[in-house]
Amino acid sequence: MDLSNYIGETSSYDKKVMLEVKRPKSWLKSVVAFANTNGGKIFFGIDDNDKLLGLENAKQDSEIISEIIKTKLDPIPQISLNIERIYNKDFIILSIFSGNETPYYLIDGASRIAFIRIGNESVIANSNQLKNLVLRGINKTFDSISSDIKIDRASFSKLKAVYYQKTKKDLVDSDLISFSLVDDKGYLTYAGALLADERLVYQSRIFATRWNGLDKANSRLEALDDKEYEGGLLYLLQSGEDFIKSNSKKMWKKGNEARIEYPDYPEIAIREALVNALIHRDYSEIGSEVHIDIYDDRLEIYSPGGMFDGTLIQEQNPYQISSKRRNPIIADLFSRMNLMERRGSGLKKILDNYEIQENYNETLKAEFRSTQSSFYIILKNLNYKVAIKNGDKKTAIKNGDKKTAIKEKQKALIIQFANEVEYFTINDIKELLELKSSRTRELLSLLVSDNILEAIGENKNRKYTLKDTN
Structure with a gap:
């Protein structure tokens, strides 16, 4: 050696x-x-x-x-x-x-x-x-433990609605047992209690605040908006997204083919950050909650519990980090509903979706930080101190190498997505990359022309798949 x-x-x-x-x-x-x-x-x-x-x-x-x-x-x-x-x-x-x-x-x-x-x-x-x-x-996780809550004290209307919306399949009562949300004696596991409509786990909460300035004590008017949310995980996810959207902006300018949008924070990055906080947090810590703190220049999301394997995220490469799930039952169900990456690449997805934004540069790269008892995701405001004016040569995003690099990154994300699913539609890519229809069709056409993708069907029924090269 x-x-x-x-x-x-x-x-x-x-x-x-x-x-x-x-x-x-x-x-x-x-x-x-x-x-x-x-x-x-x-x-x-x-x-x-x-x-x-x-x-x-x-x-x-x-x-x-x-x-x-x-x-x-x-x-x-x-x-x-x-x-x-x-x-x-x-x-x-x-x-x-x-x-x-x-x-x-x-x-x-x-x-x-x-x-x-x-x-x-x-x-x-x-x-x-x-x-x-x-x-x-004893080969168990917190979300697999049975609670003292009987199934008849809980309802799952939100979970059933989202499950059908995302999978086009009904979630029936027998699935609650199959997905380990209910044990064989009719009691909810903690995964089931966290996914029920009601607030059955005390620490299932989000505290959200829009601060006035760059820290928590900038002036006499410290907070511009604050909310407390309590309930099931799907309700918390939706509420957290809504709070961030209502306290951030989406700028835009007219492009050659379509309107170019400049969000403060990419929607996919917001979703991945919130999912990470809700799914991988430590729910055994009584009295704890997820925090959303929005400042002028950044968005910080805190969740209780450090890395599940005891490492520090700042000492690792987020592009190569392996998936070790603190709450695997919840994570599996979120994966089935396409609300999180099955292979644990959510942090990579955050970084990728920042890089494809028109006004991105390295100073705006998302940051991840952890201790033995906490995890932070810091998303930078892409529009902070940026005045994008239509026709202003000093502030407008230039064409050329940067746009080419963004296009290549978007194509790479489509290929990555195509490797994870058998077939997909133009709407799937629009949602994935937050693009207009015209730009999405352009990217898909390029990949078809390059013999990377194959188009099946016509018009509204058209689907895409990776081309078989064998």
Whole structure:
């Protein structure tokens, strides 16, 4: 193993200059934290300045490590111990694998302590994190737990209406059991309670505020508008979207072929951000809620609970992040209704839909930030300090390379969508990219001419699919 590959990186491993035998907690807490989260490695023989010092007796140290883990941890996580000789020096690499018997505890005297990994630190799990570890250990998630609410106390008219609108299929009572919204004894799971018309889960709320200025205390008139919404997730999603639309603008100018629109925030980005906040938040945190804060220059959406796997979103590439769902039952149903990406690419979709806007530049890129207990999405106002005037050469968006790049990005998004569905219509693409009919037809015609798409049918019955190249 080339240890130089690990120098400077600390998010998925720790480095120890030597084995602490008298104070094993200094490294055992990392063993526990890695087992309770995504796994990791501990390197013995490397100091904090990444200097390769080596160990005097690596074989003896490895035996001590194995024995201490057996006596100090419960349950015992899966590990592997390897001795590596580099530059005539011996090093120990302790690999800890993510476990299925969580929570893993460090036995410290009369105490049992569970640690988790947050960024590059091993920290004591709080009560909510400990609950989630217990659920993971019994292969359950919060939304799969049965509540004490009988099915006859709930109605699902909103869910049934949206389900039919999005899928053209009726959602019947037996589906409530099939989709794990109701258990076999007639009680709602928490997924069912969160999707019912009524407010059955106290923390199913959104607090929304339009602030006056760039922060929460800009002047004597601090808030221009504020609302509190309580109820099922579909009601919250619609209410959140409506609040943002009513407190933002959509500018436009006349183009050569059609009107060119300049929204403060792309509608698809708003939808994805709200869905992310409502679906992936931690509902086990009593008294919590999603917050929507609109300022002059940005829109911030906060949701309780950090990344489900304990990582920090700001340390990851949002284009490549894997999907790990805190509430998989709710997420699956939203996916069936095409309200979220099945493959967990919602953050990528936000970035993509910003990039295709006419007045986008890198300073307006959406931002994602998380801690161990919170997640933030910051959408920049595309029209902040921008005066788009018809015919004004200084402020009008120029033709040329930028428009070509936007067109290519839009074509790429259509191809990506075509890979996810078998057939689609012009209206599907209009909704996906928020374009006028003329621009949508132009893009589809180009893709057909390039032998990427195939058009089937005529006029209103026309559908598109990826062309079979076999």
